[in-house]
Every structure is written in structure tokens, then in C-alpha cells.
Amino acid sequence: MTERPHAYLRVADDLREQIKTGALTPGLKLPPQRLLAEEYGVSDILIRRALEILRNEGLIESRQGSGTFVRERPPVRRISMDRYLVDSGPQETPQTSFTHDAGITWSQYRLDKAFAWIEADERLAELFGVDVGARVLERRFVFYAVGEPSQMSRSCLLASDVEGTPVADPRHEPWPGGNTGQLRSLGIKVDKIRETTAVRMPTPDEAERLGIGTGVPVFSITRRTYAQGRVVEVADPIVIPGDRAVREDSIVL
Amino acid sequence: MTERPHAYLRVADDLREQIKTGALTPGLKLPPQRLLAEEYGVSDILIRRALEILRNEGLIESRQGSGTFVRERPPVRRISMDRYLVDSGPQETPQTSFTHDAGITWSQYRLDKAFAWIEADERLAELFGVDVGARVLERRFVFYAVGEPSQMSRSCLLASDVEGTPVADPRHEPWPGGNTGQLRSLGIKVDKIRETTAVRMPTPDEAERLGIGTGVPVFSITRRTYAQGRVVEVADPIVIPGDRAVREDSIVL
DNA sequence: TCAGGAAAGTTCGTATACGAACTTATCAAT
DNA sequence: ATTGATAAGTTCGTATACGAACTTTCCTGA
Numbered sequence: 001m002t003e004r005p006h007a008y009l010r011v012a013d014d015l016r017e018q019i020k021t022g023a024l025t026p027g028l029k030l031p032p033q034r035l036l037a038e039e040y041g042v043s044d045i046l047i048r049r050a051l052e053i054l055r056n057e058g059l060i061e062s063r064q065g066s067g068t069f070v071r072e073r074p075p076v077r078r079i080s081m082d083r084y085l086v087d088s089g090p091q092e093t094p095q096t097s098f099t100h101d102a103g104i105t106w107s108q109y110r111l112d113k114a115f116a117w118i119e120a121d122e123r124l125a126e127l128f129g130v131d132v133g134a135r136v137l138e139r140r141f142v143f144y145a146v147g148e149p150s151q152m153s154r155s156c157l158l159a160s161d162v163e164g165t166p167v168a169d170p171r172h173e174p175w176p177g178g179n180t181g182q183l184r185s186l187g188i189k190v191d192k193i194r195e196t197t198a199v200r201m202p203t204p205d206e207a208e209r210l211g212i213g214t215g216v217p218v219f220s221i222t223r224r225t226y227a228q229g230r231v232v233e234v235a236d237p238i239v240i241p242g243d244r245a246v247r248e249d250s251i252v253l
Numbered sequence: 254m255t256e257r258p259h260a261y262l263r264v265a266d267d268l269r270e271q272i273k274t275g276a277l278t279p280g281l282k283l284p285p286q287r288l289l290a291e292e293y294g295v296s297d298i299l300i301r302r303a304l305e306i307l308r309n310e311g312l313i314e315s316r317q318g319s320g321t322f323v324r325e326r327p328p329v330r331r332i333s334m335d336r337y338l339v340d341s342g343p344q345e346t347p348q349t350s351f352t353h354d355a356g357i358t359w360s361q362y363r364l365d366k367a368f369a370w371i372e373a374d375e376r377l378a379e380l381f382g383v384d385v386g387a388r389v390l391e392r393r394f395v396f397y398a399v400g401e402p403s404q405m406s407r408s409c410l411l412a413s414d415v416e417g418t419p420v421a422d423p424r425h426e427p428w429p430g431g432n433t434g435q436l437r438s439l440g441i442k443v444d445k446i447r448e449t450t451a452v453r454m455p456t457p458d459e460a461e462r463l464g465i466g467t468g469v470p471v472f473s474i475t476r477r478t479y480a481q482g483r484v485v486e487v488a489d490p491i492v493i494p495g496d497r498a499v500r501e502d503s504i505v506l
Numbered sequence: 507t508c509a510g511g512a513a514a515g516t517t518c519g520t521a522t523a524c525g526a527a528c529t530t531a532t533c534a535a536t
Numbered sequence: 537a538t539t540g541a542t543a544a545g546t547t548c549g550t551a552t553a554c555g556a557a558c559t560t561t562c563c564t565g566a
Contacts, residue, residue, distance in 0.1 A: 006519070032546055043521050048548080056309065056468055057454045064547045065528030081504040194503040199452040199470045199495035201310070217452045217470030217495065242452035242470065249502055250447040251334040253433075259549065285516060296551050301518080317517045318558030 007042045011050035014040075019059050019070055030060065030068040056215045058243060077102050077150065079219070079240065080248040084180065084193050096178030102145040112142040115170045117159065124156060127224060127234045135159035137168055142209055149210050150245075153238040155179065161186060161232060179225060179233055192226040197247065202239065210241050217242040260295045264303035267293075272312050272323055283313070283321040309468020311496045327401055330354055332472070332493065333501040337433065337446050349431030351396050351404060365395040368423045370412065377409060380477060380487045388412035390421055395462055402463050403498075406491040408432065414439060414485060432478060432486055445479040450500065455492070463494050470495040 018024045030036070033051070037044045051068060054060045062068045083097035118138045125132040136156045143151040162168045167175075167182045175182050180190045198220045202212065210218070219240040225233035271277045283289070286304070290297045304321060307313045315321045336350035371391045378385040389409045396404040415421045420428075420435045428435050433443045451473045460467045472493040478486035 008519080033548095034546085045522090046520070049519095051547095053467065057456075062547065063529080065545080066530075067546065081502055084504055084506065190506060192503060192505050194501070197450070197500035197502065199472055201468070201470060215454070217454060219452055245451075247450035247500070247502075248447070249334055249450065250445060251337055252445050253337065253443060261549080286518095287516085298552090299550070302549095304517095315517065316559080318515080319560075320516065 007040070008046040008049040008053075011036070011040050011042065011047060012053045015050065015054060016057070016059060019054075024070050026070050026072045028070045030070070032067065058216050074148075074244040077145075077240075077245045078248050079245055081193070081195070082248075095176070096174065096181075098143050098145075098151060098178070102143075102150065111144065111174055113170050113173050114140045115168070116140075120156075124234060124236070127222070127236060128156075128158065128231050130158070135163070137162055139170075139173075141173075151238065151240050152206065152209055153235050155233060155235040157233055161188065179235075183225070183227065183232055188227045188232055190225055190227050190232070194224045194226070196222045198222075199242065202241075206239050210239065212241045212243065219245065219247070260293070261299040261302040261306075264289070264293050264295065264300060265306045268303065268307055269310070269312060272307075277323050279323050279325040281323045283323070285320065306468070309466045311466045311469040327403070327497040330398070330403065330493075330498045331501050332498055334446070334448070335501075348429070349427065349434075351398075351431070364397065364427055366423050366426050367393045368421070369393075373409075377487060377489065380475070380489060381409075381411065381484050383411070388416075390415055392423075392426075394426075404491065404493050405459065405462055406488050408486060408488040410486055414441065432488075436478070436480065436485055441480045441485055443478055443480050443485070447477045447479070449475040451475075452495065455494075459492050463492065465494045465496065472498060472500070 015024070015030075024030070031039070033044055033047045036047045040047070051060065051062065055062060059071060060068055061071050079101050083100040116138045118136055120128060120130060120132055120134045120136050122132055124136065125134060128134070128136075135158075137159060139155045139157075141151075141153050141155065142149055143153075157167065161183075165186060166172050167186060177184070183190055199217055200220055202210065202216065202218045206218065207216070212218075219238075219242055221235070221238040221240070223233075223235040223238060224231050225235075268277070268283075277283070284292070286297055286300045289300045293300070304313065304315065308315060312324060313321055314324045332354050336353040369391045371389055373381060373383060373385055373387045373389050375385055377389065378387060381387070381389075388411075390412060392408045392410075394404075394406050394408065395402055396406075410420065414436075418439060419425050420439060430437070436443055452470055453473055455463065455465065455467060455469065455471045457467060459471065460469070463471070465471075472491075472495060474488070474491040474493070476486075476488040476491060477484050478488075
């Protein structure tokens, strides 16, 4: 690391180094900004800038009125397209794509849900391949694994497919077998799933619901579920905290 | 968007909105901070904070002594595992997985490279499935598409495979057909590729090389290339700016 | 006409300062 | 012993201020 000309960068570099090497261990509380300013011999505003940089990098977390802490690294969850195989497979034990990925059992699983009938806006209509204004069942979920929020999503189904069926009834969630299971109960056989994965910073709302700092990036996945050549389900977006998940993909040539 | 209690967030929101809606078009120069401060009726330091947020989001770019400009939005690049099919396919026109993804021709493609012989550290050894300390050819690349840096990576090959071959000679980069082509030239037939995709904030170094703000998240991909059941190449990490790329994946049930 | 340099404009680094908002620790009163 | 109020500690929002470093414009002089 070459000598930095700017004091706040030097401070940031130094603290980052200490965190990376483990001199500052996760969960540890940093000295108050007052002290840091004194130690480094710079004004408080430079300390604040340095801390903001580290906060953006996801290395630290500030709690107002309490202090600044080195962030804990939560366990990693592996997301793979294979999870959709369990949805459609035999159901010895109840599972969904989510429980599969999170590596948890049905009983450690919980979700918040909110159903609504809406009209497809431009984006949704394009994803579905239907006209704008088409009636759609919008289902918003927040998934918890062992109490920790670890995924939220908005999943949509066409009213023409599900209106008046048990699938449209929130009380049946969570549904063993997940989306694919639900669709199968309607006689719709899912044959292809496409996902578009983007990465971005969370909205303030997402950050709060997922219990992450606003400096932690997220996966934002758009999923299209196909059956007989048409789109039967659209999830847009599926939001997953980036600090506790990785995608796994493979190709055989 | 609800009313924000904090002035600098209001300013940032307002400017962001103007950029998103196109009221401020790419390339345009913003009013100087002095004027902005006056317009919004806040002190200059709040303007600076607001601008820093937008800079981190990759929306604007400040040139010292000159002004602050709305950034040009680079086109979105789609990353899919399909790109590895090109590598191994017939070579009518030279291509690599990178040119395929970026949707560019060979001539719009350029890369910086740096080769070195190193000894495998713990992580690398585990990825390869060899002993720590094994000799490895480390190749660092920065890929440019139409002049814009859009990917950087560290790709490693085992010395036992490549030492003394043309593949180990930097002058042969870029190699038509990419990694797979190189390995084929050594008589190694790639049969499987696995990728682990994480999302995180860029290191300061990565942000600089990729020309992104430190607030723009990146894809960090670890790739393992297999042939006959062993790992013949490891790319760790492949770093791709999150503001100009999305992953595309699909599964057929 | 052209080169050189000064002047103006601009972002950026940095300091001091004060109070608001929030959390934690302390201590007193019931 | 439990509760409730108070104080201390801490981050955060915000203001003013000055000069450094850099870029662009413009003017001067040959």
C-alpha cells in the first residue's frame, strides 16, 4: 500500500487493514470518533469520512448513539438453479426452492405474505407477454430462515390461471413444493425457468426488511416460469442480501 | 418517495430523479457546487455529500477544476454460461467468452495483461485441488470493450500443464477461443465449468481500474474449469461492474 | 497568428463548531 | 427489587471558513 496523500484515505486504509488482518475482530466496537480523531491527529470530519467509506464497503456498521462496530460475517447461503428441481420432484418431505437453498428444514421456515389483485403495468406485461392492464395476483413474501430474514420477493400469477383456486388463497402459504407445486395443482406443468440476476444496492425499504445496512449490495433476480411456451409466473424482483448468499452455476460441455 | 428529513438526502434524491427522468442528460455539466448550495438553500458541505452519494452510485462524475458531469450510461452486458459454448465451438471468427457476452467484435476488444509465476496459497490450492505451494501461472487481465474497462480477472493455470508452452507466453494474448482454446491447444479437453457468483463492493483498486464509483457493487465470480475430473484452470476472482451487467441463467425441467 | 502566462472558475481537503437524536449506564424513589 | 428519571456517551446533521490543486478562459506580448 503506497503512501496516501489524503488523511481520510490513510485512516480508512489503516482501519481496513486492521479489520482484514483480524486485529479488529467482528463485533468489536471501535473507539468513538472523538478518540479516533485524537489518535490519528485529524479533525472529526475526516474520521467520519473514513468511516463512511468503510461502511460503504460493508466492513463496519454504525449504530447511532451506541457506537461503530466491525461487521459480523453471516454464513453463506448457496443459490443454484438446482433448487427448482426439488420443487418439481417427489414430495417425501415438504420443501420449496427456498428451503433447499437455505439448507433448512420445513420447520425452520417462515414467511410474511401479502396478496393483492393488481393490473399489469408495462414491465410486468412485457415479462408475462400479455397486455398492459391484465389482471394479476401479486404476492409479496419475506422469507425467514431460522428467524433471520434472508429473502424477499414479489411473485405474480395470471388471474386467468389462478382466480378462484386455492392457490389464490393466502392461507395456504407456505405451500409445500413451492411455486411449481402450486402450478402443478392447477394442471400447469412447468418446463422451463429463466432467471436474470442483477446486482444493486438495496432500497431503504429492502434494507430494513432484510435487516442489512444500506451499504450491503443485494442480488436482484427476475424469474420467469414457463409452461408450454408461455410465461405462467413472474417473480420480480427476488431480493437476496449479498452478504450471505452466492450463486452456484455450472455448465457441462 | 416520502419526504426526507435530511437536507443532503433530499438534494441527492432530487438530482437522482432529474438524472433518471432525463431532465439532466448524460454528459451534461451540473451547476457548480456554489450555485447548487444557493439554489437548494443549504451549505456547500451538504451539496458535496449529496454529490458524493450520486458519485458512489455511478450516476455522476466529478473532474477536479472542471466540474461535475452526468455520467454516460454504458450499455448492459448479459453474462450467461452459454459464453463457454463459444469458446469450445468452431472458430470461424475469433471470439472468446468475453467478446460473446459483451456482444462486440474482436477488433473492439482489448486487454491489459500481467503474467507471473507464483506458488499456490491456501485458497488457490483448495480450488485446484492441489498442494499448497504448487507452481502456478498467474495471469491478471483487464478487459476493455469499446475502450471501456468492463471486466478484470485473475486466471491461473498449473505450471505442470503450461510451463514452456505458448500458452505461458503473454505475447499470445488475447488468444482466439479464450481459455478453452488455449487448453485445447495443449490437448486438454474442457468438459465442465463451475462458477460461484458473489456480490460485494469493489476494493478501491478495483473501483479505479474498472472506472466505477466505490459505491457501485460488483459481481465477483470464481470459476473452476474441469477436464477429465480435475481442475485445470481457476479464475479467482473475475470482477464485473454491477452497473453494466446482468447474469442470465435458465433451467429446463 | 501564435505562444505564454495570468486570471477566473471549480472541485476538493481540511478545521472548528454546535446542537439534535439516540443509546447506555447510573442512580434515586417507590 | 423494580421502575423511572437523569446523566453521560455516541453518532449524525449542519454551518462557516480558508486554502490547495486543477482546468478553462482570456488577455497580453512578440
